[in-house]
Amino acid sequence: MIGDHIEQAFEKIKESVDEFLKNGTGWVFDSVIHMELKTATYHPLAPSSYIPLPSKLAAKKALINIKNTDQKCFVWSVLAALHPVGKDPQRVSHYTSMEQELLLGNVTCPVQPCKVPIIEKLNNLRINVFGYEDDEVFPLYISKREDIQVINLLYITQGDYKHYYLIENMSRLLGDLTKHNPKAFYCYSCLPRFSAESLLKDHLPYCKEHSPQRIVMPEPGEENVLKFKQHKFSQPVPYAIYADFEALIEPMQTIPGKTASHIPCGYAYLNIGPNGLPLKPVTVYRGSDAVDHFITSIVRTF
Numbered sequence: 001m002i003g004d005h006i007e008q009a010f011e012k013i014k015e016s017v018d019e020f021l022k023n024g025t026g027w028v029f030d031s032v033i034h035m036e037l038k039t040a041t042y043h044p045l046a047p048s049s050y051i052p053l054p055s056k057l058a059a060k061k062a063l064i065n066i067k068n069t070d071q072k073c074f075v076w077s078v079l080a081a082l083h084p085v086g087k088d089p090q091r092v093s094h095y096t097s098m099e100q101e102l103l104l105g106n107v108t109c110p111v112q113p114c115k116v117p118i119i120e121k122l123n124n125l126r127i128n129v130f131g132y133e134d135d136e137v138f139p140l141y142i143s144k145r146e147d148i149q150v151i152n153l154l155y156i157t158q159g160d161y162k163h164y165y166l167i168e169n170m171s172r173l174l175g176d177l178t179k180h181n182p183k184a185f186y187c188y189s190c191l192p193r194f195s196a197e198s199l200l201k202d203h204l205p206y207c208k209e210h211s212p213q214r215i216v217m218p219e220p221g222e223e224n225v226l227k228f229k230q231h232k233f234s235q236p237v238p239y240a241i242y243a244d245f246e247a248l249i250e251p252m253q254t255i256p257g258k259t260a261s262h263i264p265c266g267y268a269y270l271n272i273g274p275n276g277l278p279l280k281p282v283t284v285y286r287g288s289d290a291v292d293h294f295i296t297s298i299v300r301t302f
Contacts, residue, residue, distance in 0.1 A: 006037075051156065051163040056135060062173035063154060064089045064166040074111040074153070075102055077166040078119075078127070081151040110162070113141050113155060120145070127151045128188050130167070131214075137174060138214035142188050150188075190215065239279075241298065243269035245290065264290040271301060 017029050050067045057063060066076040067090050079095040079102060088094075103122040107115045113129050120127050126148050129141040132155070140155060152167035167173055171184045174191065184193045185200040189212045194200040218224035228234075247262040266286035271279040279301075285293055 051158055051161050053165070054156075057132070057154075057173070060172050060175075062167060062169040064168050065163075066090055066092060066095075066166070068092050071110040072099075073164045075099060075104075075109065077153055077164045078102055078125070078151060080166050111164075116141050117143075124148075125151060127153065129153050129155050129164075132156050136214075137191065139189060139191065139212035142212040152188075189213065236274075238274045240272040241269055241301075242272070243267060243294070245294075246286075266290050267294050269294070269298070 021027065021029065050065070050069065050073070052058075053063060053065050064077070064080055066073055066080060068076055069092075076092055076095050079098050080089055082101070083095065083098055085094050102119070104111075105118060105122050107118055111119065116127050116129055119125070120143060126143045126145040127141075128139070128143055128150055130137050130152065131140045132138075137154070143150065152170055154165040154167050154173075156163055156165065170186055174186060174193065175184060184195065185197050186193060187200060187203055187207050189207050189210070192203070194203065244267065245264050246266045248265050249260050250263055252259060252261045265288065266284070267290050268282055268284045270282050273279045283297060285297070287293060
């Protein structure tokens with residue numbers, strides 16, 4: 001497929017030249033004097049044979065690690081999800097008789113994560129693949145399907161070795177090792193934790209607008225804190241309004257996931273002038289129309 005990429009690269013260069021000339025620089029493109037193309041051998045990550053689980057993951061008892069000696073850890077992990085067994089699920093012997101059930105098409109073992117959509121389509125499955133680095137789980141490939149039961153796989157690399165593991169319990173895998181671990185609900189695309197399924201459903205429509213992501217927080221330190229430093233460009237505001245609202249709490253049963261609503265019932269505000277002193281005494285109001293009354297009062301002030 002390299003020919004297609006080279007053609008696209010040339011088109012991009014031509015577009016850049018046309019854009020450059022269109023801006024009225026006065027330059028004229030005459031010819032290419034020299035072009036150099038460098039290539040490198042691509043070795044995609046591909047899972048292989050059995051790798052023992054890191055002790056931290058093994059302690060969670062959330063994964064099934066198939067003890068295979070071949071390059072088919074993806075196949076055995078998927079079959080383990082489709083045909084669960086109660087005793088010693090890590091043994092390959094449980095699944096060898098079912099190997100022909102999983103269609104691979106032109107995909108060869110070891111299966112690369114980028115080939116998972118092909119296997120999904122061939123077998124009418126829903127498969128998610130997660131990575132693991134620095135004691136953190138993050139999404140690698142998230143299926144677009146939602147209509148069937150999902151198969152979650154963990155993909156770990158150790159040096160030149162890569163391996164798939166079947167995630168048997170996502171809540172236990174992502175939760176902390178404590179005595180109290182209530183069931184949690186997770187969004188597979190960004191992996192935040194929700195205490196109720198209704199909260200997860202509220203989150204999903206917004207998350208679907210973005211591709212799966214790994215959240216990386218900056219390291220602690222003053223150099224990683226964003227601050228406004230150009231104080232010489234700041235200008236004081238001539239007026240400032242300090243306002244405070246009071247609200248009544250009313251129970252709600254009509255909206256899933258919400259138990260109460262705050263209804264504004266009053267407010268108070270104070271105007272501060274350019275000299276830093278109040279323009280007039282504190283304004284206080286109580287009533288069911290507190291919000292509308294506040295806006296009207298502020299507008300009249302100026």
